[in-house]
Amino acid sequence: MTDKEFPWYDGGWLRCYHSARQYLGANDVSALATFEQQMAPLRTRRDFKPLLMKNLIQDDILTALKTHLSLMSEDDMDPTEFFSFGRLISTDVPILDELQEQLATVVANACKEKVERNYNFLSLYNNFGICEPHMDAPEAKWTLDICIDQSEPWPIYLSDTQEWPVPNPKTDSDLDWKSFILSTVQFREYTLMPGDALLFSGSSQWHYRNRIEQRHSNNYCHLAFLHYVPEGCRKRCRPRRWASLFEQPGLATLPAIEDYISEYESDSKE
Ligand SMILES: [Fe+2]
Known part of the structure; x- marks a missing residue:
């Protein structure tokens, strides 16, 4: 292979x-x-629909997350995806671990199955922010995307829930398979404001964000990603x-x- x-x-x-x-x-x-x-x-059940939860994150938690970000230096962040995604990443954030634990019940109720916490991170998109069409590995079966702060709303596009695992694309050209997905799969736009959260199935829904719009001298979007898997499934992922x-x-x-x-x-x- x-x-x-x-x-x-x-x-x-x-x-x-x-x-x-x-x-x-x-x-x-x-x-x-x-x-x-x-x-x-x-596998994610095919009738699962993403859920936009307005104002899910309380003001005190949002403020704590923003304070945490303001105290960080670039040296504290992982630059691996600076050029590919236009973002810096921060992991091992205790306040995020606590939030993820607190929200496990909300996620379980919304996706109608028992879940356990998996990885999480803060994603600080900058002027070069982009997220090409992709699906994630099953470690991100349930993805809770939380908006902490942004220069302007930056839409994310989600497909319907797909059959998993998805078949290999017919073409081996990098450009062609993306065009193929974008032209053959229906996407819906979701816009988050600070404090909003979007629950979707990262491993069974194609998702992407276009290049961040250049409206200011400093365009940014700070997000938290919390991932959950079915209860008892962490190791088998x-x-x-x-x-x-x-x-x-x-x-x-x-x-x-x-x-x-x-x-x-x-x-x-x-
Ligand atoms: Fe993703």
Whole structure:
């Protein structure tokens, strides 16, 4: 399997998934059935609709988040996606962990399943802000996108909930598959104001933001992303755990999984 297949953001995860299925199918059919059954909760039901929650975040929490941001220096932030997304990222923010815990019940009620916390981060988009069309790996099955502050409203576009895992695109051209998705899938625009939150299925809905509009000398949008997964599913979302979870040591040496671990999970705390 090459990186021409599933050429988007969560493509590495999907290559792991399909490689594991292929390996188990060839070596242990009953383990394949277990694998499929364990992955089933990562699918999002097709009738799920995103939910825009106006003023979900109380003023005192919003103020605390803004204060936290104002006290940070650029050295405290991860610049990895400065050029690709036009953003700096901040992780390990205690106030965000607390907020995510508090909102777990709200998310569970809205998506109608029990959930547990997964990763979170602050995303500080700047003048170059953009978010190309993509889906995320199942670690972001439920994404709560919170607007903290912005120079102007900056719409996000969401598709309907798609069948998961989505099939490989017919073309291997980077430009063509994006054009194909944008021209064949229906999107709806959502606009958030500070304090608003948007719940959607990051792993089953295509989503994107156009380049941030150049209306001021400093255009920005500061967001918090809180991710949740079905209760009990955190470990099975992570390809590095599959060899031990399914008692299949061979899974650890599949090239797709080795590549994924070295790119995304080498410093994982779990
Ligand atoms: Fe995303």
